[in-house]
Amino acid sequence: MDWKEVLRRRLATPNTGPNKKKSEQELKDEEMDLFTKYYSEWKGGRKNTNEFYKTIPRFYYRLPAEDEVLLQKxxxxxxxxxxxxxxxxxxxxxxxxxxxxxxxxxxxxxxxxxxxxxxxxxxxxxxxxxxxxxxxxxxxxxxxxxxxxxxxxxxxxxxxxxxxxxxxxxxxxxxxxxLYDVAGQGYLRESKGKIKIQDILACSFLDDLLELRDEELSKESQETNWFSAPSALRVYGQYLNLDKDHNGMLSKEELSRYGTATMTNVFLDRVFQECLTYDGEMDYKTYLDFVLALENRKEPAALQYIFKLLDIENKGYLNVFSLNYFFRAIQELMKIHGQDPVSFQDVKDEIFDMVKPKDPLKISLQDLINSNQGDTVTTILIDLNGFWTYENREVLVANDNENSGDLDDT
Missing domain, CATH: 1.10.238 (Recoverin; domain 1)
Known part of the structure; x- marks a missing residue:
């Protein structure tokens, strides 16, 4: 007879004697005592279950609190x-x-x-x-x-x-x-958030980071490497040049001169609506996020940044209304610069043909990423110079071929 059967019979035995009525709590206590006794015997004669629990290895160690300086060190x-x-x-x-x-x-x-x-x-x-x-x-x-x-x-x-x-x-x-992960939890942290070290190792930028180990890296390579000192100085120099009033922050009007100064006001409005600003002005950290996204539009994280700005209704997708909302600003700039107007219907059809979304009426972020055309689509909608380059891509390619042919002849 095993311990389960003994326990069952013992609990089934009716109470007798002068004090045969017991409270519900007393019955529960008696049941637990019997369970502990018979379970300990069945597991090899342990005196109590605490000894059994001691054999379980420890798998959690709490992090030291902020005031536990010695433990932290x-x-x-x-x-x-x-x-x-x-x-x-x-x-x-x-x-x-x-x-x-x-x-x-x-x-x-x-x-x-x-x-x-x-x-x-x-x-x-x-x-x-x-x-x-x-x-x-x-x-x-x-x-x-x-x-x-x-x-x-x-x-x-x-x-x-x-x-x-x-x-x-x-x-x-x-x-x-x-070595920079002070908490030892697998993340690099800063005031705005954290990033997993494993994600850094898996990202496409790691090669650029490792490239800097080469002490003989050419100046041209350093300038195109985002993590190099020349690249950092270039971005910071741009920021200083845009800051015309020298207050250490960028207004929307100052940011409008970024790059070729052809981004639409509608897009810039969205930047200042969605990004962290201080009294309507952008600090250097927010500017870095902005530059990273615009200079790396093929990357999923950059597309996620821009997609959030384009998703004016916060629906998680772009529809005809949102595409038209941004492209109207491109059309207005074209008029200002004396360029021939372009039909939104044609542009809309081209965008949907490029992306081929699962839903023929909606473009999700994942659709943009999967299409490998996210950089082109976003450029068409936010930057006149980018749209002009896309519209005249065949002419530009032909000119490049002619120029290369002239060089070959010489």
Whole structure:
């Protein structure tokens, strides 16, 4: 007879004697005492259930409060030691050079053009000689990932080495970013919000960030890299030039001179309605968000920023009304600049043809992202110069081809 049956029979036995009537609470207490007794016996003679609970591993540690300075410092130091240990586990430059030497020494002929190859047998030999830090890279899974159409069943040595380098760089970057994660929760934080470190590692801008490790990076590359000092100075210089009254903030009229100074007033109104401003003026942080979105309109986050401005009815989609609302401002600028008018109906049809939304009458943010035409669509609606460039794209391409032909002739 198991403990469940004993408990059932014991509880089913009627109360007898002079005090046979018990309160409901007494019956519940008696039931719990019996359950604890028989359950402990069934689990191996434990004296009480507290001993059983002690065997459960601890999985939660609360963060130190703001006034627990000592605990905070201890946590920071322990995290720093942990990250340093993780950093030492990564391949350094000398070890990477040694790995390249071993791979080159064990290449498997014949070569494909100038590309050295290696088969699985030699791949494993290199893994044995490369040391414990490299063990994670020399697996059948990694080899299969890089195996394509080689008739000898080999992989490219250069592709494999680039794979290892990329992994090492990613881990180095994660460790470096984690040093700024004071709370140790996997986020980088600032007053306006937070961003997950894993999202940073997965974003398309990480290559630009890693590019800055190259001390011999050309000036042209630095100027086009958003994270470089020249790029930061360029954006800040633009901000200072726009700030005509030198109060450290931008009014709508000052922001209207951004770029080619051809953004519509309707769009600028929406910027100042939706973005964080102070007494109707924009600070540098808000300006940075604005510039990031406009300079990277192919990125989903940038499209989300602009889409929110275009969604004047806050419905989560753009319809004919909202498209017409913004394009009328483009038409007005065209009249001011003496350009031939363009029919909204034609533009509307082109936009829907480009995006091909799921709903033929509504364009969602996801529709814009999926179409890979979001940058073109948003430009058409907010910037006269951008619309003119789109309208005359065939002529501009032809002119470019003619100019390149003239250069070839010389």
């Amino acid at each position: 201890l946590r920071e130091e322990s995290r720093a030691v942990f990250l340093q240990r993780k950093s030492r586990e990564l391949l350094d430059n000398e070890e990477l050079q040694n790995l390249w030497f071993l791979l080159d020494k064990h290449q498997t002929p014949p070569m494909i053009g100038e590309e050295a190859m290696i088969n699985y047998e030699n791949f494993l030999k290199v893994g044995e000689k490369a040391g414990p830090k490299c063990k994670q890279f020399f697996t059948a899974k990694v080899f299969a990932k890089l195996l394509h159409t080689d008739s000898y069943g080999r992989i490219s040595i250069m592709q494999f080495f680039n794979y290892v380098m990329r992994k090492v760089w990613l881990h180095q970057t994660r460790i470096g970013l984690s």
